[in-house]
Amino acid sequence: MRSNELGNNTIKNQTDLNKNVFFGSFSIIFLVTSIACLFPKGFAEFFSDIQKVLVESTSWIYILSVGIILFVVLWMMFSRVGEIKLGPDHSSPEYSNLSWFAMLFSAGMGIGLLFFGVAEPIMHFSSPPIGEPNSLEAAREAMKITFFHWGIHAWAIYSILAVTLAYFCYRKSLPLLPRSAFYYFIGERIYGPIGDLVDISAVIGTMFGVATSLGFGVTQVNAGLNYLFGVPQTELIQVGLICIITLFATVSVVLGLDGGIKKLSNANIILACLLLIAVLILGETGELMRSYVQNTGAYLSDLIYKTFNLYAYEKKDKWLGGWTLLYWGWWISWSPFVGMFIARISRGRTIREFLVGVLFVPSAFTFLWMTVFGNSAINLVLQKGATDLVTVVNENVPVALFKFFEYMPFSQTLTGLGLLLVVTFFVSSSDSGSLVIDTLTSGGAAEPPVWQRIFWAVLEGVVAATLLLAGGLEALQTMTIVSAFPMIFMILLGTFALVRSLNDDLLHMKTVLNHTTSVQYSKASTSWEERLDSLVSLPRFSEVDVFLKGAVSEAMGELSKAMQKRDLTANCILEDDSCAKLIVKNNDVEDFVYNVVIRKFNVPGYASEDDQEAYCRAEVFLLSGGQDYDIYGYSKDQIIADIVTQYEKHFHYLHQGNSEVYT
Numbered sequence: 001m002r003s004n005e006l007g008n009n010t011i012k013n014q015t016d017l018n019k020n021v022f023f024g025s026f027s028i029i030f031l032v033t034s035i036a037c038l039f040p041k042g043f044a045e046f047f048s049d050i051q052k053v054l055v056e057s058t059s060w061i062y063i064l065s066v067g068i069i070l071f072v073v074l075w076m077m078f079s080r081v082g083e084i085k086l087g088p089d090h091s092s093p094e095y096s097n098l099s100w101f102a103m104l105f106s107a108g109m110g111i112g113l114l115f116f117g118v119a120e121p122i123m124h125f126s127s128p129p130i131g132e133p134n135s136l137e138a139a140r141e142a143m144k145i146t147f148f149h150w151g152i153h154a155w156a157i158y159s160i161l162a163v164t165l166a167y168f169c170y171r172k173s174l175p176l177l178p179r180s181a182f183y184y185f186i187g188e189r190i191y192g193p194i195g196d197l198v199d200i201s202a203v204i205g206t207m208f209g210v211a212t213s214l215g216f217g218v219t220q221v222n223a224g225l226n227y228l229f230g231v232p233q234t235e236l237i238q239v240g241l242i243c244i245i246t247l248f249a250t251v252s253v254v255l256g257l258d259g260g261i262k263k264l265s266n267a268n269i270i271l272a273c274l275l276l277i278a279v280l281i282l283g284e285t286g287e288l289m290r291s292y293v294q295n296t297g298a299y300l301s302d303l304i305y306k307t308f309n310l311y312a313y314e315k316k317d318k319w320l321g322g323w324t325l326l327y328w329g330w331w332i333s334w335s336p337f338v339g340m341f342i343a344r345i346s347r348g349r350t351i352r353e354f355l356v357g358v359l360f361v362p363s364a365f366t367f368l369w370m371t372v373f374g375n376s377a378i379n380l381v382l383q384k385g386a387t388d389l390v391t392v393v394n395e396n397v398p399v400a401l402f403k404f405f406e407y408m409p410f411s412q413t414l415t416g417l418g419l420l421l422v423v424t425f426f427v428s429s430s431d432s433g434s435l436v437i438d439t440l441t442s443g444g445a446a447e448p449p450v451w452q453r454i455f456w457a458v459l460e461g462v463v464a465a466t467l468l469l470a471g472g473l474e475a476l477q478t479m480t481i482v483s484a485f486p487m488i489f490m491i492l493l494g495t496f497a498l499v500r501s502l503n504d505d506l507l508h509m510k511t512v513l514n515h516t517t518s519v520q521y522s523k524a525s526t527s528w529e530e531r532l533d534s535l536v537s538l539p540r541f542s543e544v545d546v547f548l549k550g551a552v553s554e555a556m557g558e559l560s561k562a563m564q565k566r567d568l569t570a571n572c573i574l575e576d577d578s579c580a581k582l583i584v585k586n587n588d589v590e591d592f593v594y595n596v597v598i599r600k601f602n603v604p605g606y607a608s609e610d611d612q613e614a615y616c617r618a619e620v621f622l623l624s625g626g627q628d629y630d631i632y633g634y635s636k637d638q639i640i641a642d643i644v645t646q647y648e649k650h651f652h653y654l655h656q657g658n659s660e661v662y663t
Contacts, residue, residue: 017452020196022441025203026459032208032479033463037470044475050482055321058485060310062328065488067307070156072495073355076163081502082352086163087170091348095262097357102265103432104342105362111213111425112150113272113369114418115220119400121146121374122393125381129311129319134390139378140298143291146374147299148306149324150366152359154331159358161339161491163351164498170347171505175444178202178336181494184501198490202336203440205483207460209334210433212477215464217426218242220398224419227402228412239465245423246461249430253438253453261435264428271421275414276372282409283376292371299367329481332488340436344446351502373404380407430460534633538615544598544632547618548580552596552631555639556582582643592650594643595621596631622646 036043054062076082085091093100124142131137164181174180179195186194218241225231252264280288311320346354380386384407392403405414434457438448441456539547556572560582563570569585584592600614617630620642631639 017449018196018199018441018443020193021199021203021443022452024196024200025207025437025441028200028204029207029459029463032204033466036475036479037466040471040475044478047475047478047482051321051478054482054485055317055325059317059320059325061488062325062485063308063310065492066153066157066328069160069491069495070153070307072499073156073160073163073359076499076502077352077355077359081506082355083350084167084171084502084505085348085350086166086343086354087347091170093346093348095345098269099262099266100345101357101361102269103262103345104338104358105265105269105365111217111422111429113366113373114401114422114425115217115397116146116150117369117373117401118377118389118404119393119397120149121370122377122381122390122400125378126390126394129316129323130314134381136382139375139382142378143295143371143374144298144302144306145323146370147295147367148302149327150363150370151299152363153307154327155359155362157328157331157335157491158338158342159355160495160498161335162342162346162358163354164494165340166343166346166354167351167498167501169343169444172501176340176343176439176446177444178340178440178490178494181490181497184497185493199440201483201487202340203437205333205480205487206337206433206436206440207456207463208480209330209337210430211460211463211467212480214242214245214426214430214460215468216398216477217422218245218464218468220401221245221419221422221426223396223398224402224415224422227399228415228419235469238468242461242465242468245426245430246458248423248427249434249460250454250457252427252431253434253457254450256447261428261431264424264431268421268424268428271417271424272369275417275421276369278410278414278417279376279408280372283372284379287379288372288375291375292368295371295375296367326481329484332484332491333480335487335491337433337436340439341432344435344439373401377404380404430457433460530633537633538603538612539632540612540614541598541600541616544616544618545578547632548578548596548598549574551634551636552580552618552639555636555643556580556594558636559640559643584647586654589654590623590650592647593621593623594646597621597626620646622650 095103121142124145125138126133128138128141129145131141161178161181165176165178168174168180168183169176172180172183174183174190177195177199178201179190179198182195182198183190189195190198218238219233221241222231222233222238225237226233231237252261255261311317342358349357377389381390386407389400389403389407393400401418402415405411405418408414434453435448437456438452439445442448442452553572553574560570560572563584571583571585573581573583575581578598580596582594586592596618599617599619601617603612603615616632618632619630620627631642634642
């Protein structure tokens with residue numbers, strides 16, 4: 001696979017700004033924001049109708065695609081391709097595991113846990129898709145559904161795009177841009193208009209995803225301030241909060257990945273752990289830990305069933321579209337942003353290490369969080385009659401977390417800590433999104449210009465505040481989720497290209513590590529020019545046949561006689577016109593068989609023999625199968641050296657399998 005000619009993984013002839021992506025993205029963002037503000041109702045109805053059609057007609061595509069993505073990720077994790085590094089073989093991770101986990105978690109879904117940690121389990125508990133509401137069975141099902149929506153499926157979507165981008169960037173020296181995933185299909189044309197369109201779509205998805213999240217999130221911040229200090233819940237206050245959060249995010253993104261985002265992410269994970277531990281200790285600790293184990297087991301036992309469950313017999317299209325498909329669309333629409341950010345911080349890790357870290361560590365923490373907050377909230381309703389918590393969740397989701405804290409000791413302290421965590425998570429999401437957009441519009445530069453970082457960070461806040469005032473946030477959220485449908489196919493194409501490239505890379509690694517040449521074992525002198533000539537030659541069958549009947553047969557005959565003198569039962573056989581065989585018989589253990597077989601191949605595209613359609617190789621086959629190397633051109637002594645080397649390996653195998661130690 002050919003890669004970018006530049007060594008810094010940026011667009012060719014591109015230093016600070018990709019004008020097509022920058023101005024194209026800005027124009028579309030301005031146009032969509034203007035329409036959403038001027039015609040919020042019509043805009044919402046238009047994309048709501050599209051979403052309804054997608055749910056009714058193509059829900060199976062969403063479900064099947066996410067299932068395929070999950071199983072491809074698991075295959076990569078447990079197969080040999082997991083040994084491949086996201087970077088050169090000598091590279092090492094840039095960040096410690098703690099910083100790495102903190103950054104990917106903060107960018108991925110940290111704020112969502114605060115927003116839905118109490119609300120979603122209560123909503124499924126009070127309105128389950130199947131079964132009696134507010135029952136013990138509804139409680140168990142509520143936690144299974146919550147785990148399903150926030151578990152490894154979401155991180156599989158993020159990780160498949162992240163590993164694709166990281167692999168092609170750090171392993172193949174292509175830009176850290178979504179366009180690089182399509183190099184396998186269109187080659188150098190990724191640097192043209194097609195690549196620009198791919199990157200523009202990623203910029204738009206990131207901008208609207210972060211802006212929508214920021215707009216909705218300030219309602220939770222406002223709710224916390226109202227609870228603590230009586231601050232009014234008004235749009236003006238919320239716009240002011242957006243300005244403050246945007247200011248913090250701008251400072252963070254200007255400081256860069258190491259100076260701002262990493263430190264803020266580390267602070268996030270520390271604050272989140274403090275809040276989690278506080279609620280766990282102040283609540284029914286033993287009961288919650290038992291629930292955590294049981295919830296995780298129930299989730300894993302239903303994993304395949306829920307992955308492909310479309311409620312085809314129960315006809316729950318409305319519920320499916322309002323929950324599972326909504327989440328899958330949201331995770332997919334966020335995947336360019338989160339995937340690029342995770343790829344940016346993951347250079348030097350093996351694919352297996354990367355996938356285990358991205359899938360299981362955040363999921364385990366998420367499951368514990370959802371159990372501590374979700375089960376605690378459900379237990380309040382079941383055991384303490386806190387029905388007003390259900391009412392608050394159904395009427396005003398942003399207030400749910402703070403209403404929940406009212407039932408806990410030290411409620412004011414918990415509310416303050418929760419409010420601080422909401423703000424820091426929002427800042428880290430905003431600055432991570434800004435960094436990704438900066439990278440996209442600067443042609444993949446690792447350190448985009450400061451003015452661009454400020455521009456996009458401020459624009460996120462402006463878009464969020466404008467749509468909040470105009471009432472267009474819900475419409476924009478619907479549009480973002482609808483945009484996930486075409487993105488599914490882009491991700492699947494990138495996945496196909498990744499799998500093909502990984503298999504090629506694995507074959508290369510296997511060849512380099514396992515192939516040995518008899519030259520290093522032979523005392524015969526052969527000039528490097530002669531060896532090079534034999535390597536680049538494309539011999540016809542007649543030439544290889546002469547080699548087989550000549551040098552190969554002579555070598556096997558001479559070696560078999562030497563073995564017979566040493567009381568080994570060795571025979572040399574020329575079976576037909578395409579195979580010579582040396583067999584060493586062993587009593588009660590596996591025989592040693594060394595075959596040289598003539599195999600025919602198509603002439604490769606790089607060869608200049610225009611009049612030749614095929615060439616042949618004298619390949620070595622052992623009893624276990626072909627060894628994928630060619631000995632054509634070896635001298636007699638080199639052939640003998642190769643046979644002895646393979647016999648030594650076979651002898652070592654017999655020793656390991658049949659020896660006994662006596663003392």
